[in-house]
Amino acid sequence: MTTTATINTVPATAAREISRRRTFAIISHPDAGKTTLTEKLLLYGGAIGLAGSVTSKKEEQSTSSDWMAMEKERGISVSSTVLQFEYKDRCVNLLDTPGHHDFSEDTYRVLSAVDAAVMVIDAGKGVEPQTLKLFDVCRQRGVPIFVFVNKMDRPSRAPLELIDELEEVLKLAPAPVNWPLGDGPRFRGVYDRSKDEVHLFERTTGGAFKAPLEVAGIEDDKVREALSDDLYEAVTSEVEMLDGLTEPLDIERVLAGEQMPIYFGSAMNNFGVENMLESFLEMAPEPAGRVSDEKMVAPETNNFSGFVFKIQANMNPRHRDRAVFVRIVSGIFERDMQVIDQRTGKKVRLSNAQKLFGQDRETLDTAYAGDILALVGNYNFLIGDTLTSDPKVVYNEMPRFTPECFTYIVNNDTANIKRYRAGMEQLMKEGVAQAYNVHGSMRAVPLLGAVGPLQFEVLQARLISEYQVETRLEHSPWSVVQWFEENVPDTMRRDSDPPEVKLPSGCSVARDQDGNWVVLLSSQYMVSVLHDRNDHLTFR
Numbered sequence: 117m118t119t120t121a122t123i124n125t126v127p128a129t130a131a132r133e134i135s136r137r138r139t140f141a142i143i144s145h146p147d148a149g150k151t152t153l154t155e156k157l158l159l160y161g162g163a164i165g166l167a168g169s170v171t172s173k174k175e176e177q178s179t180s181s182d183w184m185a186m187e188k189e190r191g192i193s194v195s196s197t198v199l200q201f202e203y204k205d206r207c208v209n210l211l212d213t214p215g216h217h218d219f220s221e222d223t224y225r226v227l228s229a230v231d232a233a234v235m236v237i238d239a240g241k242g243v244e245p246q247t248l249k250l251f252d253v254c255r256q257r258g259v260p261i262f263v264f265v266n267k268m269d270r271p272s273r274a275p276l277e278l279i280d281e282l283e284e285v286l287k288l289a290p291a292p293v294n295w296p297l298g299d300g301p302r303f304r305g306v307y308d309r310s311k312d313e314v315h316l317f318e319r320t321t322g323g324a325f326k327a328p329l330e331v332a333g334i335e336d337d338k339v340r341e342a343l344s345d346d347l348y349e350a351v352t353s354e355v356e357m358l359d360g361l362t363e364p365l366d367i368e369r370v371l372a373g374e375q376m377p378i379y380f381g382s383a384m385n386n387f388g389v390e391n392m393l394e395s396f397l398e399m400a401p402e403p404a405g406r407v408s409d410e411k412m413v414a415p416e417t418n419n420f421s422g423f424v425f426k427i428q429a430n431m432n433p434r435h436r437d438r439a440v441f442v443r444i445v446s447g448i449f450e451r452d453m454q455v456i457d458q459r460t461g462k463k464v465r466l467s468n469a470q471k472l473f474g475q476d477r478e479t480l481d482t483a484y485a486g487d488i489l490a491l492v493g494n495y496n497f498l499i500g501d502t503l504t505s506d507p508k509v510v511y512n513e514m515p516r517f518t519p520e521c522f523t524y525i526v527n528n529d530t531a532n533i534k535r536y537r538a539g540m541e542q543l544m545k546e547g548v549a550q551a552y553n554v555h556g557s558m559r560a561v562p563l564l565g566a567v568g569p570l571q572f573e574v575l576q577a578r579l580i581s582e583y584q585v586e587t588r589l590e591h592s593p594w595s596v597v598q599w600f601e602e603n604v605p606d607t608m609r610r611d612s613d614p615p616e617v618k619l620p621s622g623c624s625v626a627r628d629q630d631g632n633w634v635v636l637l638s639s640q641y642m643v644s645v646l647h648d649r650n651d652h653l654t655f656r
């Protein structure tokens with residue numbers, strides 16, 4: 117990272133605040149234990165006294181909208197929340213990511229705002245499809261990954277087999293920081309390889325309180341007593357083998373995305389959670405800068421800058437408000453400060469940033485690079501916007517996703533047309549789906565595209581709960597979209613007419629919400645037909 121001249125950097129106290137921040141997300145295949153682990157981390161972070169009594173997600177589920185009811189019913193998480201807590205000398209920002217694969221766009225965006233990720237794996241299942249998808253995003257973004265192998269209290273796959281699989285599938289060198297002592301009913305704790313310490317745990321009912329924990333060396337009598345003879349044998353020989361099979365943990369390699377620290381435990385029973393948190397916070401990187409115009413903007417740069425990675429409306433049904441989530445890239449946020457929104461060029465006063473915790477809110481006066489701002493109110497920002505006090509800085513952090521499902525969402529009652537339009541406009545701004553105008557179509561509503569069909573159900577559910585508008589889905593024949601440009605000089609481009617395209621049957625020309633031309637196709641096969649017929653076009 118380039119260093120900036122002293123005159124352009126924040127004061128030393130603020131630099132210290134920045135360097136003690138750790139901003140990360142927990143990712144997992146649905147059901148692996150992300151929510152449970154989040155809950156337990158908050159317990160250790162002192163944010164809650166009793167794990168299980170409060171998590172942002174569960175709290176909201178029991179108190180708010182139908183949308184949350186749907187989430188509950190399906191057992192998936194639709195929303196993502198930002199939580200901040202102190203642990204020892206660190207200030208931790210934990211971003212919750214939605215778990216279902218249909219919400220990957222939202223998840224991708226959240227991952228653009230973090231500096232590290234903890235990936236939860238179910239010990240009985242190993243790497244699952246969603247694990248892989250999420251992992252790819254982290255790899256693309258250069259986000260270091262820490263693995264928590266969860267549910268060791270249930271019969272698990274052999275730990276050696278699990279790390280083998282992680283290595284083979286994720287193509288990262290595994291570095292088991294601890295090693296499990298047994299699994300299922302015989303799970304007795306973990307062995308910390310770096311410290312040569314055995315952590316023996318006692319089960320507590322439902323894991324409701326911090327688990328009592330005993331520490332001893334692997335040769336200690338207590339350890340021999342706690343483990344049956346054959347288990348003791350198995351563990352000691354596995355631990356010996358590990359030294360030959362895996363390379364030593366190397367922080368540099370972890371941060372470079374070449375090696376993954378692996379922890380074993382059981383989130384539900386508090387087994388191994390605190391060890392993981394502590395070790396993770398020792399290794400996790402400080403807030404990273406972001407690139408603007410090919411230059412790295414360092415977090416300690418004096419000028420404030422950040423980008424919008426998530427927008428969520430109507431978080432509180434009684435207030436009808438909208439929260440815009442901003443990752444601060446550089447400098448210090450101060451209440452009422454004025455920034456430029458680089459998309460519109462307008463100056464905006466940031467007067468209402470809030471700390472959110474479930475349904476509780478608190479006004480935020482100061483925040484630092486690495487933190488997440490939740491701006492609540494009528495801000496006219498869009499996902500991807502750069503907010504900055506330096507007119508030269510523009511971030512381009514938000515990837516565009518290619519939809520794979522297309523549908524029409526039609527208003528059932530014309531009397532509701534105003535509310536329908538307002539709702540659709542808002543939800544498009546939040547990036548819930550993408551809108552397309554099909555050329556020559558007689559329909560009054562735009563075609564909607566999303567990565568997965570569940571996204572449309574979320575849209576419908578939110579139109580009902582937040583705008584009291586009933587809608588129905590109407591089928592569309594398309595499943596693939598291709599962006600293209602004519603191979604002609606810019607001066608010859610006619611923006612109003614569609615370029616000439618030799619369309620295969622069943623395909624149509626349309627415009628995306630930014631006005632770019634696209635072709636909609638019925639299958640992947642048609643893509644090659646389209647390309648073969650249109651040498652005069654460049655497809656993106």
Ligand code: GDP
Nearest residue numbers: 144146147148149150151152267270382383384
């Ligand atoms: P998420 O979908 O990844 O957020 O998963 P949850 O945290 O909601 O957990 C899914 C299910 O697994 C829930 O029923 C949890 O109680 C259960 N679970 C989570 N951690 C553990 C664990 O360590 N051991 C066992 N046996 N069950 C667990």
